[in-house]
Amino acid sequence: MSTERESEAQDPGLAEIRSVLEDADLAGDPLLPRYRSLAVRYTKMFRSFMKTLRISDRYQLRLKELNENLDEAMRTDYLTGLLNRRAFFDRSSAELSRARRHGRSICAIMADIDEFKNVNDRYGHAAGDEVLRTMARLILSCFRHEDICVRWGGEEFLIVLPDTDILGAAVAAEKLRSLVASTATMYDNHAIRVTISAGSAENRGEEIDLTIKNADEALLEAKALGRDRSVARSPKV
């Protein structure tokens, strides 16, 4: 192997041994065969050492990849592939402090599938899971790469939108609502249709928990108004 030849060429120990063996003073020395045998031994050890390092590096690389996968899995909702709550709190605090630093607005949308229990009761839980996956797909298609899309609970989804004011959030929520209303999930030859209610709220410098609570209240208002609608909560000043 060329890499091995290179490393052998660079090893000062090997170079010294070779030069000693070629030394004219050593010609006819009775110990020469034993020196040669030591040289062979050293060369073997050196090769085995380099090989061990190469293999060990590969295993380490693999462990590192497994670690990264594990980290990813820990931050992802298994069913939908969206972020889970743990990942949300990590990312939202960074976004929040960025928004504060640059004086930008940041909004939260809480969306909930209307009467989701009916889907499960009528078509079974596997169908319900499929609807949740459709929801995730629509959310990801609807929002920007920088928006934080989270499966918040059972059929509840949270989207945090950096650099967005309440008007922008209301437009985005409405877009998602109408997209969901016009999309069916195919399951076992059934076209399952659901609607969502959504509530939006803007962060006014408070902790993100409070913004989420405000979005949640707007969501409840949307539900109370008859579902399949979105409500934007005007910011409290």
Next chain:
Amino acid sequence: MDNLIIEASTSSPRVRLDAESGIAEFGGESYPENAFDFYEPISLWFRRFIAESSAALRLQIRLSYLNTSSTKCLVDILDELDEAYGKGRDVRVSWYCDRRNERAQESAQEFGEDIDMPFEVLLEEGAS
């Protein structure tokens, strides 16, 4: 000559060295606290098998992970087997990898580098 059988533990592989059949097997993962202590009797068994018998040797490996010291011990064992092969002994190594684990296949291939004896990496379903 005796067989050597070591049961697997969480950090060391199961080892079956069968002198009658000439089949040697390693399976599991290898990161014992002291790999040199663990592999010493194993390497001794191979040395004796080579010296005291002229039968063929088949080494079958299903190791999915080795720490650095274990890697060193196995590299040395393979070197000794390769040397015996060079002197005319019938030796063959088969390393079984999980089909889905590409990295394990690469590591296994790496063990076979600079070795003259037959060394094959085989893929199987759900192997370690």
